[in-house]
Amino acid sequence: MKKIKVLLVGNPNVGKTSLLNHLAGTNLKIGNWPGVTVEKREGKTLFQDYEIEFIDLPGVYTLEKAFSEDEVVTLETLKQGDYDLILHVIESPRLERDLFLTTQLCELQKPMLIALNMSDEAENIGIYIDERRFSELFKIKVLKTIGRTGEGVKELLPAIIDTHEKGLLPRPEFFLAENEPKLLKEEKRHSLVKGIYAEVVKKPLLPKKSFTEILDQVFLHPILGFFFLFLILYLTFKFVFDLSSPLVDFIDGFFQDFLEPALLSLLDSIQAPSLLKDFLIGAVLGGLGIVLTFLPLIFIMFFFLTLLETSGYLPRVAFLMDRFTHRIGLHGQSVIPLILGFGCNVPAILATRTIQDKKDRLLIISMIPFMSCSARLVVFGFFALTFFTRPALLIFLLYLIGIFLAFITSLILRKTLLKKELSHFIMDLPPYRIPSFKVLFSIVFLHVKRFVIRAGTVIFAIAVGIWLILNLPYGEKDLEKTLAGRIGKTLSPIFEPIGLGDWKITTSLIPAFLAREAILSNLAVILKAEKEKETKKFDPLSALKEQGESLLLAFQKAFFSLLNPYPSSFEIEADSLKGELKGLFTQASAFSFLVFVLIYNSCVATFVTMWKEGSKGLAIGFLLYSFVLAWILSFGVYKLF
Helix, strand or coil: CEEEEEEEECCCCCCHHHHHHHHHCCCCCCCCCCCCCCCCEEEEEEECCEEEEEEECCCCCCCCCCCCHHHHHHHHHHHHCCCCEEEEEEEHHHHHHHHHHHHHHHCCCCCEEEEEECHHHHHHCCCEECHHHHHHHHCCCEEECECCCCECCCCHHHHHHHHHHHCCCCCHHHCCCCCCCHHHHHHHHHHHHHHHHHHHEECCCCCCCCHHHHHHHHHCCCCHHHHHHHHHHHHHHHHHHHHHHHHHHHHHHHHHHHHHHHHHHHHHHCCCCHHHHHHHHHHHHHHHHHHHHCHHHHHHHHHHHHHHHHHCCHHHHHHHHHHHHHHHCCCHHHHHHHHHCCCCHHHHHHHHHHCCCHHHHHHHHHHHHHCCCHHHHHHHHHHHHHHCCCHHHHHHHHHHHHHHHHHHHHHHHHHCCCCCCCCCCCCCCCCCCCCCHHHHHHHHHHHHHHHHHHHHHHHHHHHHHHHHHHCCCCCCCCHHHCHHHHHHHHHHHHHHHHCCCCHHHHHHHCHHHCCCCHHHHHHHHHHHHHCCCCCCCCCHHHHHHHHHHHHHHHHHHHHHHCCCCCCCCCCCCCCCHHHHHHHHCCHHHHHHHHHHHHHCCCCHHHHHHHHHHCCHHHHHHHHHHHHHHHHHHHHHHHHHC
């Protein structure tokens, strides 16, 4: 089978990744701001007699110089020449800007095809592009596409094959002399761009005011903008917890009141050894069950975060925050990796590759671990729903504490180890868009899938390990005399002043460094081992009926909670982890625990990424700094609460 290697090249945020999703059926990360594609992304498809390989390169504005690490990837790939064709993606509403890169790509002497993406948005603001005239000027194929809906994308595949077979090269008259002075060359290029634009674009005499311009008058207002920012964040938290908490309670009860007795009944019927029963119920259900319990919370959280991201609102947050970030020597672009940190700290740190200045990168990397990732959100959500009457407000407070500490840390570093002059940055704000729900849900499912796979494998291994140290030496009935109890007691004096001196708590914190989402599974396994089990006859039909009624009640509570202006919580005590935790923590020690989990370096993956993207000293130094800071603030919270 014949093969074609195609590079997707264009300015940042022109929809390259969206097109690739439609072309190759891949589920790649789609963002609505410059720099989201940090590394090359690949996808393949079979069409006619060809296997077409697509490589989605990071967005660039020029081929003359790379200003960040992700732009280096693009320039080096283009220079190497190991590809057959360039699919140049242009943002139609900003055609004149993108044509500057188009003229540079023409000089590479490679077969090229142009996709005029977002053509519907251009027409909505009165910009009509004559693609036939465009094609005549460049002597290559030019097609209109809408990456959001997939319209026009199918026509790209036959056009790619035709361009490859005919070797269609851009018109030579557009080349500029290599030996011309740089300023003269740029001046000629700009003149050329203006001429091409005037030739292919028809605009009305009185341009219409775009939807984006109208919304920006509100969302970018120096006062109203912040009002809507905090309102949107608060409503996001309210919807996340009001919709998810009843479902979390239902799934928690389903595991405790249905799956556990059902499994126990099955194992008793086959006369399974007690060791096997304890392992399956204590390690498997006590560990992986926690992950499944929080699927509603993770799904809804990622849904709203992705909605804000793909709609174009998050870049406005960077713009609004620019005046504040300048006070600590950063620009608004630094807010983008910090916002990504709310999903996961690891890709957020990788996203700092778009930051040009090395000291700025190190500073932002040092701030990211204070952003509460989805794994910590699981712990926050469970404890907030268990110990506090207004869980959404508490979670919101924890997020604000993390943000505050991130900026305090940056101020300290900027005044000491990372001194530098203030840098300047111009950001390209994308238009507001109504995201395709197909694309939106594909992104959300990808996030949830990654979370489940990562949590499932890591938590299972950790849960088994915890179960083992709880049962060694074999046959020991007193948990405090097991290996787990000895480890917990050894560490207890360190955590006693912050209200976390119980060996069960300290033991659960040990493997938490591997994965924050494992904290609850650790506690579940420990408390499950300590708890006396009641044996009663299991009636499957009666149990299923109870679970059906509980599910209906959960949906009713979720619906009515949305009508309440204040976030609320729902409790199902049953024989669940919530009831066990209430016997282990007080409200003050629970708050102290959450503060410690918030501040202490999030997980080993973050630590390794900081080491790789920053430095060895940065990773180790931050590990020690975050532990000391977490202990001090937890101590203060515990004593004052």
